[in-house]
Amino acid sequence: MEQLYGIFVYAVFLLTMGGIYAVLTLGLNIQWGFTGLFNAGVAGFFAIGAYTTAFLTTAPSARHFGGFELPAGAGMVAAMVASALIAWGVARICIRLRSDYLAIATLGIAEIFRLVLKNETWATNGARGVSLIPKPFEHLPEPWNQVAMLLLVFAIVLVLYGLLERARRAPWGRVMSAIRENEAAARAAGKNVDKLRIEAFILGAAIMGLGGALMAHHIKFIDPNMAEPVSATFLVWVMLVIGGSANNRGAILGALLVWTIWSTTEIITTRLPTEWALKAAYLRIFLVGLALQLILQRYPGGIFRERRLRTSTTASNRGGGSHP
Amino acid sequence: MDTNPDRTVSGAAAPPILAVEALTRSFGGLTAVDRCSFRVDAGRITGIIGPNGAGKTTIFNMVAGALPPSSGRILFDGDDVSSLPTHELFHRGIVRTFQIPHEFGRLTVLENLMVVPTSQPGERLWRVWTSPARVRRREREVWERAEDTLRFLTLWDLRDELATNLSGGQKKLLELGRAMMTEPRLVLLDEPGAGVNPTLLVKLRDMIRQLNQRRGYTFVIIEHDMDLIASLCERVIVLAEGSVLTEGTMDAVRRDPRVIDAYLGGGGEGGAAHGG
DSSP, rough: OOHHHHHHHHHHHHHHHHHHHHHHHHIIIIIITTTOOOOOHHHHHHHHHHHHHHHHHSSSOOSSSSSOOHHHHHHHHHHHHHHHHHHHHHHHHHTTHHHHHHHHHHHHHHHHHHHHHHHOHHHHHHGBBBOOOOTTTSSTTTTTHHHHHHHHHHHHHHHHHHHHHHHHHSHHHHHHHHHOOOHHHHHHTTTOOOHHHHHHHHHHHHHHHHHHHHHHHHHBBOOOGGGGIIIIIIIHHHHEEEEEEEHHHHHHHHHHHHHHHHHHHHHHHSSSSSHHHHHHHHHHHHHHHHHHHHHHHTTTTSSSSHHHHOOHGGGGGSSSSSOO | OOOOTOOOOOTTTTTTSSEEEEEEETTTEEEEEEEEEEEETTTEEEEOOOOSSSSHHHHHHTTTSSSSEEEEEEEEEEEETTTHHHHHHHHHHHOOOSSOOOOOOOHHHHHHHHHHOOOOOSSSSHHHOOOHHHHHHHHHHHHHHHEEOOOOOTTGTTTTTTTGSOHHHHHHHHHHOOOOOOSSEEEESSSSSTTOOOOHHHHHHHHHHHHHHSSSSEEEEOOOOHHHHHHHOOOEEEETTTTTEEEEOHHHHOOOOOHHHHHHHTTOOOOOOGTT
16 A cells, blocks of 8 residues: 555656656747757756746845745746746847757857856855745645645646647747748748747747746756756757647646656666766666657657648638638 | 840830849859840740850849849839849749749648648638638638649649659659649749650640640740740840840751850850750
8 A cells, every 4th residue: 555655656756857858848849840849958048037036035044045935936936037038038149050050059049047056156056056945835735745746747737738739720829830940932932030949949948938937936946957958958858749749738748758768777877886876877868868769760750740730621611710 | 145135026115024124133243144134925935045044043042032233223114123032022923933943842732732822811820710601701712723823734633642752854844833833923943844754744734835825824944955945935135254145036046056155165066955
């Protein structure tokens, strides 16, 4: 019985983390999947969101900046706003870069953020991080506080999914995909490509900021290591590519799937003897890479492919939204 | 300048819809377009011919706002539009097609056209989420226009196909279709006939003519197919080495020894390239 309970709590924790990664993946899907923006700095926006809410919602502390004891909801909204503002600044500088250069620039900017967070000890408590971040529903008894958090995360994923699906099927999604497919032709079709790309970049970054804020509240702790390129950027990219780029359902499925693989392999590696455990940490990265290879061999466009408007299915309501 | 200021074919009163004045563009040490000047009359089909490297596409790129001129002016309908961005020129009515088709590959053929029209409330995220009825209404209009266009282009049966799967010729038709999705005042066609099979080429020619006569589109066409130019254009501008060599009717231009010279690189060993 006790063991079953343990598995239940573990499953709730696993799904909550998977849901938070789904938020991050949905954000990246707007940028890469819809619009073709190669953002290799997911971790940066994740960190901005996490630290913003951490500063705003914790109790005052001598160790770090902030401590305004705001409610978690306000922290999450502020996290989205902060990420959006910084994304606007980043986009102003590098949105016109070709995709590979955009990747280099965003990766570099995210690393700058991480190093600032690590070294500006007076504000961020450096590598020791910010702790005692309040978690929604933590006053509820175990395990209901965990279950409530899971439900909150899934409600957020569901709302985002609904909004982004509508955006994707609307002319908005169509024009973003047109930019992804052929920038010159989109310009020749009268589209203000730079403005639209900036819009997609900001929206995606705001959602990544929300993901970071959720993570901070869920773990109750944030440090610069959580914004490492491998655990934040790389993993989110793998999730999107495996699940299916440009498909919102694919983004969510990919996040849950890859997080489950990533997380359950950790159970095995932590039980190995110490000298092996250290090496096994790298084996996990290898295993995720292998999974990526195998899945892309079988499903080149990811598990769920991109779907486009087909008139045969919309013949009865012509033009009534591009439902695939 | 070789541009003939006292040309009075269509009544001297009508100002040209497009006037290019001493337009110049250099790339490093190479001057691709060199103080080039010409005018285009509204409602007509004007051809631009010239050997490879004469600067034809570079001029199109500048007129369409894809490339800023090094110097000189572009007047559209009397306004100086030099260096305006492409999307603003589009809103003023300048639409261009590409020599190598630029389709939206992983969008369907229908979507390729539905992207184009302006003032689509559904392109604003806020409207998508707050006034879906308005978005849907406009979307229906856009759909109908795209359907009409695809039927005209005889591509309606391919509407659900991803554009990347079309043949080269069909992609050329789609390029023309993009221009038809707005109210263009000047359509720049960059080698519409290149890579198009002879049967389709006849169709394409008839379509261009119909659009000019029935809808009053003004065309400027870059083309190497002299028969296509001869059958469509009353007036032809010949470019060589970045500036206007001569202009006139296709017949007059064909007989001009300087034109033959330009095409044959100054060798002058016969006019075989011109088939006439």
